[in-house]
Amino acid sequence: MTDKEKLLGRVRMYDFALVEVIEYLDGHPDNAAALKYYNEMRTAFDKAAAEYEDAFGPLTAREVDTCSGHWTWIDDPWPWEGAED
Template sequence: MSSFALDEQFYARLLELQQVDFALVELTLYLDTHPQDMAALQQYNYLVQQRQHIAAQYEQLYGPLLQFQSFSRYPWQWAESPWPWQV
Protein backbone atom coordinates (compact mmCIF):
# COMPACT_ATOMS: atom_id res chain seq x y z
CA MET A 1 0.00 0.00 0.00
CA SER A 2 1.29 3.44 -0.89
CA SER A 3 2.04 6.31 1.43
CA PHE A 4 -0.12 9.34 0.65
CA ALA A 5 0.68 13.02 0.92
CA LEU A 6 -2.83 14.47 1.05
CA ASP A 7 -2.99 18.21 0.54
CA GLU A 8 -5.55 20.74 1.78
CA GLN A 9 -7.41 20.54 -1.55
CA PHE A 10 -7.97 16.82 -0.99
CA TYR A 11 -9.71 17.49 2.31
CA ALA A 12 -11.63 20.49 0.95
CA ARG A 13 -12.97 18.50 -2.00
CA LEU A 14 -13.83 15.53 0.20
CA LEU A 15 -15.67 17.82 2.64
CA GLU A 16 -17.59 19.44 -0.22
CA LEU A 17 -18.60 16.00 -1.49
CA GLN A 18 -19.72 14.94 2.00
CA GLN A 19 -21.79 18.11 2.39
CA VAL A 20 -23.57 17.55 -0.90
CA ASP A 21 -24.15 13.89 -0.05
CA PHE A 22 -25.68 14.89 3.30
CA ALA A 23 -28.02 17.37 1.60
CA LEU A 24 -29.03 14.73 -0.95
CA VAL A 25 -29.87 12.22 1.77
CA GLU A 26 -31.96 14.82 3.60
CA LEU A 27 -33.76 15.86 0.42
CA THR A 28 -34.42 12.21 -0.43
CA LEU A 29 -36.07 11.68 2.95
CA TYR A 30 -38.09 14.88 2.56
CA LEU A 31 -39.19 14.01 -0.98
CA ASP A 32 -40.33 10.56 0.21
CA THR A 33 -43.04 12.33 2.20
CA HIS A 34 -43.47 15.42 -0.02
CA PRO A 35 -43.23 14.10 -3.60
CA GLN A 36 -45.15 17.07 -5.05
CA ASP A 37 -42.71 19.71 -3.75
CA MET A 38 -41.30 21.04 -7.03
CA ALA A 39 -38.77 23.36 -5.37
CA ALA A 40 -37.30 20.48 -3.33
CA LEU A 41 -37.16 18.29 -6.44
CA GLN A 42 -35.38 21.03 -8.38
CA GLN A 43 -32.90 21.45 -5.54
CA TYR A 44 -32.35 17.68 -5.45
CA ASN A 45 -31.68 17.54 -9.20
CA TYR A 46 -29.32 20.52 -8.99
CA LEU A 47 -27.36 18.86 -6.18
CA VAL A 48 -27.15 15.59 -8.14
CA GLN A 49 -25.48 17.54 -10.96
CA GLN A 50 -23.18 19.27 -8.47
CA ARG A 51 -22.24 15.94 -6.92
CA GLN A 52 -21.41 14.45 -10.31
CA HIS A 53 -19.20 17.43 -11.09
CA ILE A 54 -17.43 17.39 -7.71
CA ALA A 55 -16.95 13.61 -7.84
CA ALA A 56 -15.50 13.78 -11.37
CA GLN A 57 -13.01 16.46 -10.30
CA TYR A 58 -12.06 14.50 -7.18
CA GLU A 59 -11.57 11.27 -9.12
CA GLN A 60 -9.49 13.02 -11.76
CA LEU A 61 -7.11 14.28 -9.06
CA TYR A 62 -7.17 11.55 -6.41
CA GLY A 63 -8.56 8.36 -7.95
CA PRO A 64 -11.86 6.51 -7.72
CA LEU A 65 -14.32 7.12 -4.90
CA LEU A 66 -15.98 3.73 -5.24
CA GLN A 67 -14.64 0.37 -6.27
CA PHE A 68 -17.45 0.23 -8.80
CA GLN A 69 -19.34 2.96 -10.67
CA SER A 70 -16.06 4.76 -11.34
CA PHE A 71 -13.80 4.51 -14.36
CA SER A 72 -10.17 3.75 -13.72
CA ARG A 73 -7.15 4.98 -15.58
CA TYR A 74 -4.38 2.50 -16.40
CA PRO A 75 -3.02 0.91 -14.34
CA TRP A 76 -5.83 -0.16 -12.01
CA GLN A 77 -6.18 2.61 -9.39
CA TRP A 78 -8.47 1.28 -6.70
CA ALA A 79 -5.69 -0.25 -4.61
CA GLU A 80 -3.68 3.00 -4.85
CA SER A 81 -6.37 5.36 -3.51
CA PRO A 82 -6.31 6.40 0.17
CA TRP A 83 -8.28 4.00 2.36
CA PRO A 84 -10.84 5.55 4.74
CA TRP A 85 -8.56 5.18 7.77
CA GLN A 86 -5.75 6.96 5.91
CA VAL A 87 -7.76 10.12 5.45
Protein backbone atom coordinates in the same frame (compact mmCIF):
# COMPACT_ATOMS: atom_id res chain seq x y z
CA MET B 1 -6.41 21.80 4.95
CA THR B 2 -5.22 20.32 1.65
CA ASP B 3 -7.00 20.71 -1.68
CA LYS B 4 -7.87 17.02 -1.47
CA GLU B 5 -9.52 17.48 1.94
CA LYS B 6 -11.42 20.56 0.76
CA LEU B 7 -12.73 18.79 -2.31
CA LEU B 8 -13.69 15.67 -0.36
CA GLY B 9 -15.51 17.95 2.09
CA ARG B 10 -17.56 19.38 -0.78
CA VAL B 11 -18.39 15.89 -2.03
CA ARG B 12 -19.54 14.90 1.45
CA MET B 13 -21.58 18.08 1.86
CA TYR B 14 -23.48 17.53 -1.38
CA ASP B 15 -23.93 13.84 -0.59
CA PHE B 16 -25.44 14.73 2.79
CA ALA B 17 -27.77 17.26 1.16
CA LEU B 18 -28.89 14.60 -1.32
CA VAL B 19 -29.66 12.08 1.43
CA GLU B 20 -31.72 14.66 3.29
CA VAL B 21 -33.71 15.85 0.29
CA ILE B 22 -34.32 12.26 -0.84
CA GLU B 23 -35.81 11.47 2.57
CA TYR B 24 -37.96 14.60 2.34
CA LEU B 25 -39.12 13.68 -1.16
CA ASP B 26 -40.16 10.23 0.06
CA GLY B 27 -42.87 11.97 2.07
CA HIS B 28 -43.49 14.89 -0.30
CA PRO B 29 -43.01 13.50 -3.83
CA ASP B 30 -44.75 16.39 -5.61
CA ASN B 31 -42.94 19.25 -3.88
CA ALA B 32 -41.57 21.33 -6.77
CA ALA B 33 -39.06 23.22 -4.62
CA ALA B 34 -37.64 19.99 -3.20
CA LEU B 35 -37.39 18.45 -6.67
CA LYS B 36 -35.56 21.55 -7.89
CA TYR B 37 -33.22 21.39 -4.89
CA TYR B 38 -32.59 17.69 -5.53
CA ASN B 39 -31.62 18.42 -9.13
CA GLU B 40 -29.29 21.24 -8.05
CA MET B 41 -27.61 19.10 -5.39
CA ARG B 42 -27.30 16.13 -7.77
CA THR B 43 -25.60 18.33 -10.36
CA ALA B 44 -23.29 19.83 -7.73
CA PHE B 45 -22.47 16.38 -6.31
CA ASP B 46 -21.73 14.92 -9.75
CA LYS B 47 -19.44 17.86 -10.57
CA ALA B 48 -17.57 17.70 -7.24
CA ALA B 49 -17.23 13.91 -7.42
CA ALA B 50 -15.91 14.05 -10.99
CA GLU B 51 -13.45 16.80 -10.01
CA TYR B 52 -12.24 14.73 -7.05
CA GLU B 53 -11.89 11.55 -9.11
CA ASP B 54 -10.01 13.36 -11.88
CA ALA B 55 -7.51 14.70 -9.37
CA PHE B 56 -7.28 11.95 -6.74
CA GLY B 57 -8.83 8.74 -8.04
CA PRO B 58 -12.12 6.94 -7.50
CA LEU B 59 -14.33 7.66 -4.51
CA THR B 60 -15.85 4.18 -4.49
CA ALA B 61 -14.97 0.81 -5.96
CA ARG B 62 -17.73 1.25 -8.54
CA GLU B 63 -15.59 3.83 -10.37
CA VAL B 64 -12.39 1.77 -10.58
CA ASP B 65 -10.90 1.43 -14.06
CA THR B 66 -10.12 -2.25 -14.65
CA CYS B 67 -8.78 -1.86 -18.20
CA SER B 68 -5.23 -2.39 -16.93
CA GLY B 69 -6.05 -5.92 -15.82
CA HIS B 70 -5.26 -4.91 -12.22
CA TRP B 71 -7.63 -4.06 -9.38
CA THR B 72 -6.28 -0.56 -8.75
CA TRP B 73 -8.64 0.21 -5.85
CA ILE B 74 -6.08 -1.16 -3.39
CA ASP B 75 -3.11 0.80 -4.76
CA ASP B 76 -3.79 4.12 -3.04
CA PRO B 77 -5.14 5.06 0.38
CA TRP B 78 -8.91 5.11 0.43
CA PRO B 79 -10.59 8.53 0.63
CA TRP B 80 -11.54 8.14 4.29
CA GLU B 81 -8.08 7.03 5.44
CA GLY B 82 -6.75 10.59 5.53
CA ALA B 83 -3.36 9.65 4.13
CA GLU B 84 -0.78 12.36 3.63
CA ASP B 85 -0.46 13.73 0.11
